[in-house]
Amino acid sequence: MPICDLDKRRPHGKKVMGMDVVVWWDKNEKEWKVMDDACPHRYAPLSEGRIDQWGRLQCVYHGWCFNGSGDCKFIPQAPRDGPPVHTSKRACATVYPSCVQNDILWFWPNADPLYKDIYLTKRPPYIPELDDSSFSKTFITRDIAYGYELLIENLMDPAHVQYSHYGIMNNCLCTVKADREGGRPLDITITKLDVNTITANQGPGRNTFLPPCMYYSYFAFGGPQGITSAESSGSVQEKPSAEKQKKALLVFICIPVSPGYSRIMFASPRNFATWADRIVPRWIFHLGQNLILDSDLYLLHVEERKLKEIGSYNWHKACYVPTKADAIVAAFRRWLNKYAGGQVDWRGKYSGELPPTPPREQLLDRYWTHTVNCTSCNLAYKGLNALEVILQIASIGVVGIVAAAKQGMLSVVARYSLVTVALLCFVASRWLSHFIYKNFHFHDYDHAFR
Ligand code: FES
Ligand SMILES: [Fe+2]
Structure with a gap:
């Protein structure tokens, strides 16, 4: 945590x-x-x-x-x-x-x-940028209704971003698009795969998996690139790089919770535009990050059940992965089968079966999987609920004043103005109620009309 x-x-x-x-x-x-x-x-x-x-x-x-x-x-x-x-x-x-x-x-x-x-x-893997005051960082943690294996391979898979997260992650910089979403060939090369590390290069980025739970992508923009390097001991060290180079990381910590459940911890330290993290409350970032997690949650939940039937050791035979875009995912599956027994070792605690699929409201629930555990969202949730009640009271109060005012006490203009205020308060409270439910409880993500 x-x-x-x-x-x-x-x-x-x-x-x-x-x-x-x-x-x-x-x-x-x-x-x-x-x-x-x-x-x-x-x-x-x-x-x-x-x-x-x-x-x-x-x-x-x-x-x-x-x-x-x-x-x-x-x-x-x-x-x-x-x-x-x-x-x-x-x-x-x-x-x-x-x-x-x-x-x-x-x-x-x-x-x-x-x-x-x-x-x-023996220390956990260390990311210097997370302790560097010149870098911004905001964490998000969420419990997710699919397992560790699916979580890791999803994070290692840049090709899904334009499609699963269409319209909510604007990352297609290409000028010529083959389709509306902007998917394109990705040149990913695995540079190392052993029991302690997987590394891969993709354009200006370097991706590193430090088993069993850390995965991070490192980007440097402008000038000679300083690349973080993964040590097999589990520490991350930085080679000398040009000063004032823009650097950003996506750091994911993936925790097996129980079969069919995992927890993600995510931070994106960067040494530019750090003002945003200082002035924007963390919960505002979490609205978008939770939406991103929701947008592929159901896909992965279902995918996990199908892959379970196929069996971890048959993954390379069953899945058709002809392009380099899937290189890191395929490498992770190789690592999992070769060094980790094909799945999380639950020490005999579970039968091996995945739990049944819960109703969608529960599957995509945000309240118990995030809001109650996040200090920032929890505070915002309580504050916005209080505001909703205040707006309702104001709405009823103003209507009460208008109704109680004797004939001639209020001019027609004042009467209409007060009724308008009451109406606005009521509409605002309804909108707020919808906003709170959709952002802190449950967002039924639908790809079809995006
Ligand atoms: S005091 Fe803990 S179970 Fe009795
Ligand atoms: Fe939050």
């Missing part, structure tokens, strides 16, 4: 790689903590709990309290003069090693003491 979307005042429940974890701010150690989201008492979710006045995580089922190391510090039901049952190992919550890098909270999904200090020797 990007820490900008974590509220220090409350615990947060997240599902990652099939594991339910609780994330909370330990004000005593001044660190984010990641624990198993199950109380050792009777397995109630700790993420539904609260932080008590001493900064401990309290399970709200029976009040047991835990510190940042997972030690149980208080069992309300244990007699004060009895044996110190809270000190038993069985009373401890399970803590995972975690660290913050690039303003993102990472955790190691194994609580074995062997890995306690894992982050001293």
Whole structure:
């Protein structure tokens, strides 16, 4: 999770790689903590709990309290003069090693003491531009109803942009178009494919996949190009480049959640036009970014089910990919089959079946998959809902004034003006209601009339 979307005042429940974890701010150690989201008492979710006045995580089922190391510090039901049952190992919550890098909270999904200090020797992939103050960056996170494999290959596939995102991503710079949308041959070359990396060149851009979850595209404009290079160790280092060169990255972090579900974290740091991110609230960017995610969500949800029937190892046989536009996707599928067993290893937790397709409102839901978890959208959502209520009250209030005013108290002009104001308030409140629903709850994306 990007820490900008974590509220220090409350615990947060997240599902990652099939594991339910609780994330909370330990004000005593001044660190984010990641624990198993199950109380050792009777397995109630700790993420539904609260932080008590001493900064401990309290399970709200029976009040047991835990510190940042997972030690149980208080069992309300244990007699004060009895044996110190809270000190038993069985009373401890399970803590995972975690660290913050690039303003993102990472955790190691194994609580074995062997890995306690894992982050001293093995760090998550690092993008220097995300920590560089001369670059802008705004994160978006969204839970998506298709799996990790489909998410990664979608991000690696520039050829779909003109079609799936037609009209909402204006990126066709070509003067001669073969069709309205502007699809064209793409010259993509794979420059490296091994267990730790896939790299590919495409025009002025360089694309890098750092398994298992990071994919980024790097663009440099004007002058000699400084290209970020992926190291097999998982770090990203920059070669010297000309000063004041315009640079932009698209950074994607793709998290397997459970079969048929994934989570995307996206940021696009750039060292030009950075003023936009400073003055435009993050939720405004999220409106467009969520629309982009919606526009291919259903396609990929259905595609995933068909590919599942075919089987991961038959992908190259079943899919006809004759052009270089699919080069990175094909390379990823090779990597997946050769080095990752063809799919996410759920450690036997799931049967392998994909969940049934939910109704469209649920599939394309934005509220639970984004709005409630995004600090910026959440605030905007509450603010706009309040504004809607104010407009309704104003509308009714003004009508009430006009109705209550005695004959002759208001001139005809004043009466008409007030009625117009009431009408405008009413129309604005209706429009706002529609805007809120479409942007924060559900947008039924239809490609046919775009
Ligand atoms: S289940 Fe958590 S205190 Fe009982
Ligand atoms: Fe948002």
